[in-house]
Amino acid sequence: MIIIPGLNSQNLAKEVAKLTNSELARVESKQFPDGEIYVRVHNELKGKDAVIIQTQNTQNDSIVEAILMCEALRDEGVKSITLVAPYLAYARQDKKFNAGEPISIKALAKVYSNICDRIITINPHETHIKEFFDIPFIYGDAIPKLAEHAGVKLVKPLVLSPDKGAVALAKRAAEELNCECDYLEKTRISPTEIKIAPKNLDVSGKDVLIVDDIISTGGTMATAISMLIEQGARTVIAACVHPVLIGDALNKLHLGGASEIVGTNTYPSEVSKVCVSTIIADILNGE
């Protein structure tokens, strides 16, 4: 197995190479001033199982880099190509919400199915996107690692998901921390006011961990945090797998009163403290 690091996942690729006891390729990657990408793999590749590790936080740039990488690898005669995209761009456009729009991740799944043999990702927004791929689509789960990271700081832990849809994530984190879980519910209490509170449980005196797959703009999460503190929560940690954190999201969360914001390195950011290398290595090692 040879690990091929993409422009965005240099450290992650190095870690995975160590954990899988694999060769780490020397890759020349650059982006020209006009925006075009150039890649070149300096290793002998013939007959090898190649694993590209390239998270897609630079969206269209990462997608095209993957397309170019796969072509280079095929042309050098690799035996197989696994594309590891810990954050999979466009995974949230997974349904046709309106006539005339594409299911973006389906369009890209077709592209990937033509250029590689297997795809690995971490916590895709919805798992049904698997159906769009004509190749094996494998996903790892970073929630236990996030819970473990936050757990050491929580004396009286309680896990919440931001909505009913994500309650499965909260359940997995709660199992890890051996505590209760619930989901947040938004209720309108007047034409101008809303209340966000756990559906069933009381947060008073608790150390709350809110978990989600993605924090994007952070708006609702910030409001939820400040309301939980009003309801008596002692501390609130906001955790997510993919800290997309658009614009001033991190600032909003801090202002909301979060005692910590934590994500994984599927999406490089200031809070990407949890490394997903072991999750990827376990999948690659067939465990």
Place this chain on the structure above:
Amino acid sequence: MIIIPGLNSQNLAKEVAKLTNSELARVESKQFPDGEIYVRVHNELKGKDAVIIQTQNTQNDSIVEAILMCEALRDEGVKSITLVAPYLAYARQDKKFNAGEPISIKALAKVYSNICDRIITINPHETHIKEFFDIPFIYGDAIPKLAEHAGVKLVKPLVLSPDKGAVALAKRAAEELNCECDYLEKTRISPTEIKIAPKNLDVSGKDVLIVDDIISTGGTMATAISMLIEQGARTVIAACVHPVLIGDALNKLHLGGASEIVGTNTYPSEVSKVCVSTIIADILNGE
């Protein structure tokens, strides 16, 4: 036929729709703050011949936009998809120059061949890239239009190409202007000095038009212009199909002494004065 404008080619698409007497689609296109693109076509599409007009000056963004557009169109049941990419990104990576690198345009040709039925471009850097496509690959020639634009300003015209490889472009421009043509040759006259001059002709007293397919950094072109002026050229116009003009390219050309720099709207820029709409319309009209 229905014309689908891409984010970069709104005006061009409108012109082509007029010239081909076609319906112009109302397309909602936007780029989210994280870099993902959203497209939605608001027209009835079933059974129609769709023509996407989307130049690729935003490289990876334009490529992914094309992938998403094609998926949306297919899903709405169009009869056929023509992708018009007046500037085709990555067309210059058309050979394997080194082991371990991809032929980038071949990688993308495979993608396009899977998602659309025909591709139209203007003056690709090398025409042999046609072989990489499994679908019809048609290209128009903007050189006569560029020559026509420059011609009105040239009293004693002479056309030059920047090197021997591009002399065919100079020939086509010279035919249009009914004048002589030649190519520029670089000779080293000392370890630190080079001379750039036409291979056979004398530029003294002439109005020179230099034509190329792309002006990228503009460095060699700027040096050539100043040397031609030293050699007695009265005026020098620098013309290209695709004015990529990276960084301070335009400034270099002005400082070099160019009396005008002109390109086409295949690559939107300050000097994109020549419109390629009639060339595209002629191809679409089957002329």
